[in-house]
Every structure is written in structure tokens, then in C-alpha cells.
Amino acid sequence: MDYISTRGSAPALDFEGATLAGLASDGGLYVPSAWPRFSEDEIRSMRGLPYAKLAARVMQPFVGESLTPARLLELCEAAYGRFSHKAVTPLVQLDEQNWLMELFHGPTLAFKDVALQLLGLLFEEFLSRSDRNLTIVGATSGDTGSAAIDAVAGRAKVDVFMLHPKGRVSDVQRRQMTTVLAPNVHNLALEGVSFDECQAIVKRMFNDRAVTDRFAIGAVNSINWARLMAQVVYYFATALQLGAPDRVVAFSVPTGNFGDVFAGYVAQQMGLPIEKLIVATNVNDILHRALASGDYSQGTVTPTAAPSMDIQVSSNFERLLFDLGGREGSALAAQMAGFEASKAMQLTNAQREGAAKLFASCRADADEMAHSIRWAWENSGELIDPHTACALHGARTSGISPEVPVVTLATAHPAKFPEAVERATGQRPGLPSRVGDLFEREERCANVPGAYETVAEYVTAHAVPKG
């Protein structure tokens, strides 16, 4: 399997190359050169497989010759062996039509673990084949950071520099990052910026020759194709449990960087029958506006009770626009350059019409989030976090016909956002024992002005050259 850039001018890479590269050298994102497709019989034959076996089956076409099937399975078993639920991503019924896919049973209590536990192992595997050191530079609005740090802390030949917007992540999220004291982990709290600016700094570093000549920069954000690949699996796992391929299923997905919901799109391209993908945002609603009216223009970020979705520039939307626009890299490069210059762009008719076939969208404000949290508790006895609540709001207002099951992706454990959950339900969710004494541990974090130059200086002063 070859990987090509959405902007058309970076060299094609195999899976190992794309995983280590993260972002393409022309500023685009890597996507498979074609979507692999399973027949209905092949999908039916996946029913009942344990999660790790299913993961290896679904991902093998993307991995190609970079790993043997046996080695891929070993890595999946190691990655998913660390989850606290045997089903890895269990399904919970809320009412006749609505279901929750619980994605927070990994070590850091958010859906990011599903992909990052595997990505940590893939880095180790691929780096062991050369003398290369990898410098991971990542941006987080709360959850990617802790999951990536857990996945790579203490591993050889890799350092991680994780940028978060100071004061804009929850206390639990911050401590899950800053209390990891392994020498290869560097947390940077960026002053005076939002997540979008942290993300822009990361992307700029991939194309700064002064940095890349000395350091091999790698990505743990969902710009890295391997992240999305691993997320495709849970759409299969859930749809199979609900009767796929003989029954269609809809999914409602809390969305910020468009990674999780793009993985659903990939599952559909691979043959999984999906009725609709609901793109659910909070009031930072660039994606809702883009899908509803074609207007992809960056507003000012408003802090919300769902801080991990306080995002206005959505990296993976580029992958969708590339696919829907006929995979024309140079046209997309021009469209993205326009957006980067003016902070606004209009979707083409082909992009809008293509998106409307599969995607619906919604936006939840603070009251709608609180109402959803309360509804889940009073109706089904389930505590849900504010991100999940946005998607449940989308699921319950979608108008999808009653015979189609609608699965809301529960992307974070409610205990990561205890205040919002308690305000809505009167119940304070407790942290599971696997995160232990989080509030007693020592924290280590550098406070850095939110400017590219200071971050680049910090990284180059502390990272290990590529070797």
C-alpha cells in the first residue's frame, strides 16, 4: 500500500514511511492511494472475532508489507491487552434506538488510547530497524497529550514534546500529562494561545529546515495516518455487533480535528454499511457550518465545558476534501493555501454534495450539553462526559429513522470532567483506580510563551538529534 499526500507534491511512502513521517513534506496529509474494500461475506466472517484479531484483519490492507500479519497481530494484542474492558470498546444501550460506544477503557480514559497504544508500539518496531531517533512534537487540547505520553514514555529512541494551551485543559487532563516524569517526556504549557495555535506551531516545525536538518520530527496527532487507521476498527467492531453487514448503522461523533469521524468515513469506504455520520461540535462550530452551508471560516475559539473540541481549524477535514474533490492534489493545495492566508474558504459544489451523501452535522451549546448529560443519567443511569454529550445531542435530534441504530461515540470517561457532569446530574464521577493517586503526584511542565520561535528553541535545546 502506497501513501500519497493530499497536496500532491510529496513523495509517496509505504506504511512504515508514512507512520514515521507524520506530515507530508509539502504540508499535506498522507492518505492511502486507494481505499481497500471488503466484500459483504468478508465482513460477515469478522463477526465474533476478539478485538485484537479484528483490528489486525481490518488494518492489514493498510499496513501492507511493513509488518507481517503475525507481527501485526502481536502488536494489536499487546496494545489492546492494556484496556480494562475485555471488549476494548464495549457497547451500551441507552434506549430503543440509541447506543453508546465506550472508547475510554484505555490507560488514559479517552478514545485516543485506542490508536496511540498501537502507535507507540509501531514507533518502537520501526525505529528498531534503523539507527534513527525520533522527536515527536504534538499539540493537545487535553486528551491526545496524555494518551501519547503514556504510549511513548520511557521508550528508546523517541522523545515527546507535547504542547497544550495553558489553562485550557481540565485538571485531570493536565495532570495525566505533567505527572509523567520519564526523561523522554517534555510538557510545554503555551501561554496566551488556543489549541489551534499550538497545532499550527507543530505543523510549521515539520517544514522548518533549521529543525528538520538535525532532528527527525514525528507526529502523534491525527495528522499521522496510523492514528486514523486504528480508529477505523471500532466502527467495524460496533457495527458487527449490531448486525452488519446485514443491517445499517448510524454514528454520532463528537468532533474537533475531524479524525475520529474521518475514520468512520474510511470504514464506509471499506464496505461497512453506514447510514449517516453525524458530525457533532460544540459552539466552536466551523465543521457544522462547513457541512451545513459550505462556509469553512475560522472563528474565535470560545472555551467550553468540552475543551478538547475547542478547535476551529480541523486538520483532517483536508483528507475529506481531497477525497471528495477527486483527489486532485494541486487544486487542494491551492484551496488550502487560500484558507491559510485568509482564514476562510468556501467548499466546492463537488465537496458539498459529496459530503451531504454521508454526513449530517449539529452544534451543541452549553444548555444542550448539560441537557444531554442529564438525559443519559435520568433515562439510562449512564454518566457521560461533555464531549460525548454533544454527540448524544446530535443523535437524539438527527431524525434518523427509528429502525436504524444510532451509536454515539463516548470519547472520554466522565471523571475527566467531573465539574460539568456534577453540575448537570448532581453526581460526581470518580476516577477509576487505574489512574490512582493522580492528584498527589509531582508535576513537571515548562511554561513557554506561545510563539513558534520559543517552542522551536526549546525543542532543539532538549531533543536528541536524528542520528
Ligand SMILES: Cc1ncc(COP(=O)(O)O)c(C=O)c1O
Ligand atoms: C474527548 C474528545 N472527544 C472528541 C474529540 C474530537 O475528536 P477529533 O479531533 O478526532 O474530531 C476529542 C479531541 O480530539 C476529544 O478529546
Ligand SMILES: N[C@@H](CCOP(=O)(O)O)C(=O)O
Ligand atoms: N482533541 C485533541 C486535539 C488533538 O487532536 P488529534 O486527534 O489530532 O490529536 C486532544 O485532545 O488533544
